[in-house]
Amino acid sequence: MSIQVQAVQQAFRGQTVLDNLNLTIKPNTIYGLLGRNGAGKSTLLNIISNRIFADSGTVTMDNESMCDNDRTLGKVYLMSEVNLYSERSRVKQLFKTTALLYGDFNDTYAKKLAQTFGLDLNARFGKLSTGYRTIFKLIIALCVPAEYIFLDEPVLGLDANHREIFYQELIETYSDHPRTFVISTHLIEEITNLIEHVFVLDHHHIIVDGDVTDILGQSYAVTGPQTDVSTYTDGLNIIGKDHLGGITAHYVYGPLDNDRPIPDTVTVEHLDLQKLFVNLTNTKEEAAAHVN
Amino acid sequence: MSIQVQAVQQAFRGQTVLDNLNLTIKPNTIYGLLGRNGAGKSTLLNIISNRIFADSGTVTMDNESMCDNDRTLGKVYLMSEVNLYSERSRVKQLFKTTALLYGDFNDTYAKKLAQTFGLDLNARFGKLSTGYRTIFKLIIALCVPAEYIFLDEPVLGLDANHREIFYQELIETYSDHPRTFVISTHLIEEITNLIEHVFVLDHHHIIVDGDVTDILGQSYAVTGPQTDVSTYTDGLNIIGKDHLGGITAHYVYGPLDNDRPIPDTVTVEHLDLQKLFVNLTNTKEEAAAHVN
Numbered sequence: 287m288s289i290q291v292q293a294v295q296q297a298f299r300g301q302t303v304l305d306n307l308n309l310t311i312k313p314n315t316i317y318g319l320l321g322r323n324g325a326g327k328s329t330l331l332n333i334i335s336n337r338i339f340a341d342s343g344t345v346t347m348d349n350e351s352m353c354d355n356d357r358t359l360g361k362v363y364l365m366s367e368v369n370l371y372s373e374r375s376r377v378k379q380l381f382k383t384t385a386l387l388y389g390d391f392n393d394t395y396a397k398k399l400a401q402t403f404g405l406d407l408n409a410r411f412g413k414l415s416t417g418y419r420t421i422f423k424l425i426i427a428l429c430v431p432a433e434y435i436f437l438d439e440p441v442l443g444l445d446a447n448h449r450e451i452f453y454q455e456l457i458e459t460y461s462d463h464p465r466t467f468v469i470s471t472h473l474i475e476e477i478t479n480l481i482e483h484v485f486v487l488d489h490h491h492i493i494v495d496g497d498v499t500d501i502l503g504q505s506y507a508v509t510g511p512q513t514d515v516s517t518y519t520d521g522l523n524i525i526g527k528d529h530l531g532g533i534t535a536h537y538v539y540g541p542l543d544n545d546r547p548i549p550d551t552v553t554v555e556h557l558d559l560q561k562l563f564v565n566l567t568n569t570k571e572e573a574a575a576h577v578n
Numbered sequence: 579m580s581i582q583v584q585a586v587q588q589a590f591r592g593q594t595v596l597d598n599l600n601l602t603i604k605p606n607t608i609y610g611l612l613g614r615n616g617a618g619k620s621t622l623l624n625i626i627s628n629r630i631f632a633d634s635g636t637v638t639m640d641n642e643s644m645c646d647n648d649r650t651l652g653k654v655y656l657m658s659e660v661n662l663y664s665e666r667s668r669v670k671q672l673f674k675t676t677a678l679l680y681g682d683f684n685d686t687y688a689k690k691l692a693q694t695f696g697l698d699l700n701a702r703f704g705k706l707s708t709g710y711r712t713i714f715k716l717i718i719a720l721c722v723p724a725e726y727i728f729l730d731e732p733v734l735g736l737d738a739n740h741r742e743i744f745y746q747e748l749i750e751t752y753s754d755h756p757r758t759f760v761i762s763t764h765l766i767e768e769i770t771n772l773i774e775h776v777f778v779l780d781h782h783h784i785i786v787d788g789d790v791t792d793i794l795g796q797s798y799a800v801t802g803p804q805t806d807v808s809t810y811t812d813g814l815n816i817i818g819k820d821h822l823g824g825i826t827a828h829y830v831y832g833p834l835d836n837d838r839p840i841p842d843t844v845t846v847e848h849l850d851l852q853k854l855f856v857n858l859t860n861t862k863e864e865a866a867a868h869v870n
Contacts, residue, residue: 321737322737322739322740323696323707323709323710323713323735323736323737323740324696324707324709324710328707367707367708367735404615404616404861413590415615415616415620415659416659416731416734417615417616417764418615418616421615439708439735442708442734442735443615443659443731443734443764444615444764445613445614445615445764445859446764446766446852446855446856447614447856447859447860448614448615449764450856472709472735472736472737472738472741473765474738560738563738564738564739564742567737567739568739569696
């Protein structure tokens, strides 16, 4: 029972946001959805959750359209950046309303999480700080009985301790009761060990779609004197370069040339996911800004 | 010309937020203001910027009250989490309005920054994503002619590349034209090298107020077999503990005992700012959650 996104196309006022997008989201998997500010991550999540309609293309669950389909949509939950809650409602009232909407809302877990995060059940939603609004929405997302849960910026405004609690609770609830989470975040290094599969959305397309271990296995930093590095990486897929003093680094995504010996002066190491992402999605203007 | 916060007291509906708070903000210095979610950082910044009034206590600039004082308030700018802008206004109109309000608004720099960050000058504020709303507010904060600039969550929703651009631009504009920045953020490790002085707000009080180098100089991780670590740290100011397999870590804030030899089995290293902060501000419930 997978979700299939096929040939999805979306534009706003003549500007392309998503261009012929295809991807598959499988059951019981934790995904990362990465992309620059404005890349269209929220738009994609809104389309999958039927909150907005794509200009063309389809979103299906086992060949059944998810568009205005109560049966499939009950299986999907989107925690979004938008605050849909009444400013005057109290946290405990909003938990109750959600429980009425979703028959199997886990009220016990919600109350336990509220205590762990220090969220006051009597506070009004409108009086919560940025961080606590996120915490409130996170708790609901972890307690609804959906099989596909989309978390759009789940740690927005959260302090380091609260982020750590969230990651631990996610692992725990996933182990107790496996389901699919798709996490869209800018704190990439913090989720690397949580996610199994990563999508990178850039310039309207999915440019990376794969297993995290496989992807990091073919991401390299080649460091050393400029001439030696350039000779070694010639013809490889260089996605970025750095220079510091007399040392040059070339970042390579894709296979190395196994016939080519690594010079003694050159070090080859794997990149982490954040560094890979930054290099894959860096634009030329910014690369220039980095050098200035 | 420093800002003095003296004996500031603030409560909301009977709950203490700030309790007898004292601090000094000096000219031409970059500060970090750290605190857990809900610690009262935004409240403090709002009081200093005269957006809300403290229940008691004073905020002065060279002994002159900053409360409703046009002369001192023109020197202060708060970039806040709240979005005060009309949803329908375009970015370029909002820049113009700001320039009219602030005589010396640096319009050239604002346009250059908009280009570097990829902010569309024709976009309406209401159509900007979370990240681009932050970018828009950041640009204004960097271009107003204030001498004290308070940045409340300046990287909220920013991707890794945009955060890096912001840190570099901050250093550059500060070098060109020194003034004071107070940065309130949850991405502590990213600002450690930017800030000179740090305030930590916890449970209504400032619990750390000092030079970053001095503070990290007296923050230690003592690691090794449990018995040896406990013997070595006995009587020191232990702010946190970790256990992993047979290894124990005690985190110490404050002087070590120089008369006490370090056992061969024990390693003593300095903590980074994020780790120090997490241990100083961790509550017991959460410490338990971390262990579970």
